[in-house]
Amino acid sequence: MNPRKALITGGTGFIGSALCRRLVTDGWDVHLVVRNESALSQLDGILDRVTLGVHDGSTEGIQAILRKAKPTTVFHLASLFLVEHKPADIEALIKSNIVFGTQLVEAMAANGVYELVNTGTSWQHFESHEYDPVSLYAATKQAFESILTFYVKVTPLRVITLKLFDTYGPNDPRNKLFSLLRRAAKTQVPLAMSPGEQLVDLVYLDDVIEAYLEAARRLSDPEVQQEAYAVSSGCLIRLKELVQIYGRVTGIPVPVEWGSRPYRFREVMIPWHKGLPLPGWLPRTNIEEGIRRMEGICR
Numbered sequence: 001m002n003p004r005k006a007l008i009t010g011g012t013g014f015i016g017s018a019l020c021r022r023l024v025t026d027g028w029d030v031h032l033v034v035r036n037e038s039a040l041s042q043l044d045g046i047l048d049r050v051t052l053g054v055h056d057g058s059t060e061g062i063q064a065i066l067r068k069a070k071p072t073t074v075f076h077l078a079s080l081f082l083v084e085h086k087p088a089d090i091e092a093l094i095k096s097n098i099v100f101g102t103q104l105v106e107a108m109a110a111n112g113v114y115e116l117v118n119t120g121t122s123w124q125h126f127e128s129h130e131y132d133p134v135s136l137y138a139a140t141k142q143a144f145e146s147i148l149t150f151y152v153k154v155t156p157l158r159v160i161t162l163k164l165f166d167t168y169g170p171n172d173p174r175n176k177l178f179s180l181l182r183r184a185a186k187t188q189v190p191l192a193m194s195p196g197e198q199l200v201d202l203v204y205l206d207d208v209i210e211a212y213l214e215a216a217r218r219l220s221d222p223e224v225q226q227e228a229y230a231v232s233s234g235c236l237i238r239l240k241e242l243v244q245i246y247g248r249v250t251g252i253p254v255p256v257e258w259g260s261r262p263y264r265f266r267e268v269m270i271p272w273h274k275g276l277p278l279p280g281w282l283p284r285t286n287i288e289e290g291i292r293r294m295e296g297i298c299r
């Protein structure tokens with residue numbers, strides 16, 4: 001039997017590179033859309049087992065990549081994430097999160113490729129509202145979902161959007177919470193943080209990857225048209241408690257100056273909890289186990 005063929009956008013990123021690794025291991029024929037300037041370091045060790053298509057930014061360029069790859073499933077993870085935007089960010093944000101995705105689905109439709117796993121964010125649902133974007137980044141995710149509805153209506157495109165919460169795991173190049181905790185634990189220089197009363201919903205990387213695979217399986221059902229699911233751990237932890245858990249699991253307490261920073265504008269105090277769970281998927285890694293695996297700590 002021919003291997004299944006995947007085309008991945010955002011494959012040089014934290015989650016996308018882990019998805020590439022998993023698909024390669026599972027025997028998929030993996031094609032990636034990258035840019036000239038993309039750093040490929042997250043793909044170390046599998047570069048010779050994937051096919052790269054370099055996108056020049058044009059619609060014709062992505063058409064050519066799709067025509068060549070002819071995947072069965074497209075996993076769209078590429079995105080520019082910004083907590084808060086500045087006026088100078090607008091073009092890049094719209095280009096990465098709306099223009100690029102639209103070019104991709106246009107090229108999919110033109111090449112008879114109809115199965116798409118898209119990536120959204122829990123930030124589309126501030127205070128668990130039906131739609132209330134935490135940031136302009138979240139608004140662009142919503143706008144792209146609306147564009148997808150158009151393609152679902154007028155072409156045979158079928159889409160599952162996975163709305164992710166905070167994802168953590170090994171090899172995370174982003175300067176996010178655990179990188180900061182790790183650094184503070186190592187240097188013992190106190191970390192300036194908000195009062196820390198917000199709840200967080202953290203999903204371990206491997207569980208997120210399983211969700212992508214489950215969504216791809218689900219797309220083989222022709223009844224699926226356009227669906228969206230929350231990829232939640234189902235377990236909310238107060239940030240203050242999380243820092244204690246991290247210190248306990250790693251054996252190194254993290255020095256934090258609680259309250260030395262204000263909460264952010266539209267800080268998420270309670271993550272979205274009204275999303276539909278993805279059928280057939282459950283998170284398997286609890287926070288202690290996840291931290292151990294992320295930090296390479298044996299029991």
Ligand SMILES: NC(=O)c1ccc[n+]([C@@H]2O[C@H](COP(=O)([O-])OP(=O)(O)OC[C@H]3O[C@@H](n4cnc5c(N)ncnc54)[C@H](OP(=O)(O)O)[C@@H]3O)[C@@H](O)[C@H]2O)c1
Pocket residue numbers: 009010011012013014015016033034035037038039076077078079080081095096097100119120121122163164165166167168174
């Ligand atoms: N990580 C989380 O906790 C989290 C939470 C909620 C939602 N998400 C969503 O999950 C997805 C993956 O997140 P991540 O953390 O793995 O992202 P990441 O590490 O920041 O990687 C972003 C990826 O998007 C690519 N990209 C950005 N703009 C592009 C463009 N215009 N054309 C082509 N590629 C472009 C980047 O490619 P280059 O190498 O060329 O820059 C990179 O591969 C994103 O859609 C994100 O919004 C993530």
